[in-house]
Amino acid sequence: MKVKITDLERLILSSLRKKYSEADSQLMADVLLFGQLSGKTSHGIVRLFVGNSSILSQTPKGKPEIIVKSKISSIIIGNGNPGMLVGPLAMKEAIRIAKKEKIGFMGTKDTHTSSGCLSYYLEKIASENLIGIIIAQSPPSTPVSGGIEPLFGTNPMSFGIPSDPRPFIFDMATSAISFGALLKAKTLGQKIPTNVAIDKYGDPTTDPEEAMQGATLPFDNSYKGAGLAMIVEILSGLWPGADFSGLNEQGGWGNLFVAFNPNLLMDVKEFKEKVHLLLEKARHSKTREGATVRIPGEHTLDKRNESLKLGMIDIEDNLYHALQKASKG
Amino acid sequence: MKVKITDLERLILSSLRKKYSEADSQLMADVLLFGQLSGKTSHGIVRLFVGNSSILSQTPKGKPEIIVKSKISSIIIGNGNPGMLVGPLAMKEAIRIAKKEKIGFMGTKDTHTSSGCLSYYLEKIASENLIGIIIAQSPPSTPVSGGIEPLFGTNPMSFGIPSDPRPFIFDMATSAISFGALLKAKTLGQKIPTNVAIDKYGDPTTDPEEAMQGATLPFDNSYKGAGLAMIVEILSGLWPGADFSGLNEQGGWGNLFVAFNPNLLMDVKEFKEKVHLLLEKARHSKTREGATVRIPGEHTLDKRNESLKLGMIDIEDNLYHALQKASKG
Numbered sequence: 001m002k003v004k005i006t007d008l009e010r011l012i013l014s015s016l017r018k019k020y021s022e023a024d025s026q027l028m029a030d031v032l033l034f035g036q037l038s039g040k041t042s043h044g045i046v047r048l049f050v051g052n053s054s055i056l057s058q059t060p061k062g063k064p065e066i067i068v069k070s071k072i073s074s075i076i077i078g079n080g081n082p083g084m085l086v087g088p089l090a091m092k093e094a095i096r097i098a099k100k101e102k103i104g105f106m107g108t109k110d111t112h113t114s115s116g117c118l119s120y121y122l123e124k125i126a127s128e129n130l131i132g133i134i135i136a137q138s139p140p141s142t143p144v145s146g147g148i149e150p151l152f153g154t155n156p157m158s159f160g161i162p163s164d165p166r167p168f169i170f171d172m173a174t175s176a177i178s179f180g181a182l183l184k185a186k187t188l189g190q191k192i193p194t195n196v197a198i199d200k201y202g203d204p205t206t207d208p209e210e211a212m213q214g215a216t217l218p219f220d221n222s223y224k225g226a227g228l229a230m231i232v233e234i235l236s237g238l239w240p241g242a243d244f245s246g247l248n249e250q251g252g253w254g255n256l257f258v259a260f261n262p263n264l265l266m267d268v269k270e271f272k273e274k275v276h277l278l279l280e281k282a283r284h285s286k287t288r289e290g291a292t293v294r295i296p297g298e299h300t301l302d303k304r305n306e307s308l309k310l311g312m313i314d315i316e317d318n319l320y321h322a323l324q325k326a327s328k329g
Numbered sequence: 330m331k332v333k334i335t336d337l338e339r340l341i342l343s344s345l346r347k348k349y350s351e352a353d354s355q356l357m358a359d360v361l362l363f364g365q366l367s368g369k370t371s372h373g374i375v376r377l378f379v380g381n382s383s384i385l386s387q388t389p390k391g392k393p394e395i396i397v398k399s400k401i402s403s404i405i406i407g408n409g410n411p412g413m414l415v416g417p418l419a420m421k422e423a424i425r426i427a428k429k430e431k432i433g434f435m436g437t438k439d440t441h442t443s444s445g446c447l448s449y450y451l452e453k454i455a456s457e458n459l460i461g462i463i464i465a466q467s468p469p470s471t472p473v474s475g476g477i478e479p480l481f482g483t484n485p486m487s488f489g490i491p492s493d494p495r496p497f498i499f500d501m502a503t504s505a506i507s508f509g510a511l512l513k514a515k516t517l518g519q520k521i522p523t524n525v526a527i528d529k530y531g532d533p534t535t536d537p538e539e540a541m542q543g544a545t546l547p548f549d550n551s552y553k554g555a556g557l558a559m560i561v562e563i564l565s566g567l568w569p570g571a572d573f574s575g576l577n578e579q580g581g582w583g584n585l586f587v588a589f590n591p592n593l594l595m596d597v598k599e600f601k602e603k604v605h606l607l608l609e610k611a612r613h614s615k616t617r618e619g620a621t622v623r624i625p626g627e628h629t630l631d632k633r634n635e636s637l638k639l640g641m642i643d644i645e646d647n648l649y650h651a652l653q654k655a656s657k658g
Contacts, residue, residue, distance in 0.1 A: 069593060069594055073593040075594055102399055102401065103401070103434075105432075144611040144623070145622065145625065147611070147615060147620075148620075149615035151611055151614055157557075161560075170557075170559070172553045172556060172557075202616075220551070222548070223623055224501045227501060228486075228499075231490075234490055234604060234607065241594070244603065247603070247606055264401070265402060265569050265570070266570060271567070271568065274567050274577070278573050278574050281576060282476070282559070285473055285478040285480055287475055287476050287531075288531040291477075294473070294474040294475045295473065295474075296555070
């Protein structure tokens with residue numbers, strides 16, 4: 001069904017306000033809406049109320065706390081608050097510190113839900129003329145190379161690069177399928193693609209439920225993808241004191257939000273102009289007949305802009321009804 | 330043929346000394362030997378004298394220069410010196426600064442040869458109880474997603490994580506095949522695997538010469554690998570003022586050497602212990618019957634250690650003869 005974005009936002013806010021303050025609800029609604037409007041719907045409304053790691057299933061122990069570790073680094077202890085609330089705080093701190101010290105280095109721990117679509121944060125960091133790198137650890141999902149036991153989260157790596165007229169944003173899960181996509185397939189009763197997951201015996205499966213009991217595969221089905229997933233597990237899980245491979249579950253999910261000032265190495269104006277040149281060269285580079293170049297991340301921002309322009313988006317009926325219920329119930 | 334490592338080192342040093350000082354020759358010989366002894370032979374002796382981007386084909390304009398950009402960041406201008414000479418300088422500076430300031434952030438530009446096996450540097454950074462990240466841009470080789478024109482280098486991403494009894498090192502090209510491996514296949518008259526390269530028309534090829542005139546594929550044959558290659562191009566090529574996608578060729582090849590002190594977020598002892606726990610869990614995790622876990626990077630260090638213990642290594646006859654000739658000629 002088609003719904004007005006303003007109606008959607010109102011329902012999201014009503015749902016969130018039952019547990020969270022007005023300001024906190026707005027922070028989370030912005031992140032959720034970005035996922036929904038940009039077509040990354042596995043990071044959209046479904047995260048509000050579906051599954052054990054939904055936003056509305058959380059019981060925070062208190063407000064998030066910032067523990068300053070050095071002039072350039074801090075850890076935000078989530079205290080059980082949603083990743084989509086801690087994420088905006090980490091982003092703001094990373095920006096604030098990087099503007100002053102050239103690098104802002106933020107770890108987060110003790111969240112137990114997704115931080116949402118990382119492109120949301122990267123667009124904001126890059127719009128402040130800073131280079132952003134965000135990586136995010138989540139509960140064990142992908143095995144080590146050669147293994148079949150879930151050890152690493154779906155562990156996205158993402159990058160935001162300032163440029164004009166708009167930043168270049170690249171955001172990818174290191175697993176072949178994100179937990180959000182498994183959740184969405186399960187909720188909608190859909191199959192998942194082949195070659196993205198195995199069941200608990202290590203056999204290929206297209207059933208999202210079997211995949212949740214088994215493991216997701218690394219995005220490239222090789223040791224490289226598994227290695228990157230492992231690096232994200234160490235740097236954004238273990239390092240800030242969050243969980244890593246189920247060995248520190250009380251630490252919760254972890255994230256690393258890092259903002260770098262381009263002037264570490266180059267004047268920001270020159271940097272942005274050069275990135276623009278590179279993007280233009282890539283966009284117009286040679287293809288096979290009929291093929292088109294795909295600049296990573298552009299589809300996400302284009303789709304979000306198009307949704308905002310229309311003021312309306314398409315949403316699955318049952319998802320919208322679930323949201324209506326959550327906003328009232 | 331089997332040769333003594335001491336003989337091999339002597340020949341490498343004799344070759345290098347014709348153009349470089351005793352100290353500089355030793356720095357480069359160490360990097361070359363690491364590649365050869367660890368089985369990453371595409372980053373070994375072949376780089377001394379094969380092709381336009383060989384070490385012995387270079388004509389440096391002067392010594393490398395360090396341009397300080399901030400308290401935590403510098404650019405090393407290579408002045409046409411080999412990547413394997415500039416690399417050790419960048420590594421040492423990154424370590425020195427990170428010990429003092431928690432982050433050492435080094436860009437390099439104006440080299441025109443490979444920096445060698447990045448694991449070499451990462452082992453040293455991690456042995457200083459620092460987390461190392463090195464990425465390296467090289468001449469256009471891999472297309473953007475959807476394209477067939479070489480735009481991004483083979484662009485490795487690599488990570489060194491301190492742990493006991495030894496660090497965890499993960500080093501991967503973002504292309505499906507490294508330029509060194511193409512060079513080695515061409516030199517030895519061998520075919521390359523299927524699905525790693527295309528010819529200049531965009532058709533698959535197993536001929537290394539055709540691949541050099543065409544393009545290498547991203548490691549996963551998807552937009553994710555191409556996106557990571559693009560990020561490496563921007564951060565380690567464009568950012569330090571080196572080339573990017575052929576748009577700044579006089580800038581030469583670029584690198585980013587970054588060392589992070591774990592105490593940005595966590596005490597180093599706790600960090601290393603936790604990494605050890607994670608590695609042990611991964612090593613003993615469940616596999617399908619008969620399968621074995623592969624911890625990235627371990628094979629490289631194991632092979633190097635084994636070579637050093639034996640004091641001998643196997644080397645292709647024609648490569649050894651070419652080295653003998655270079656050391657005399």
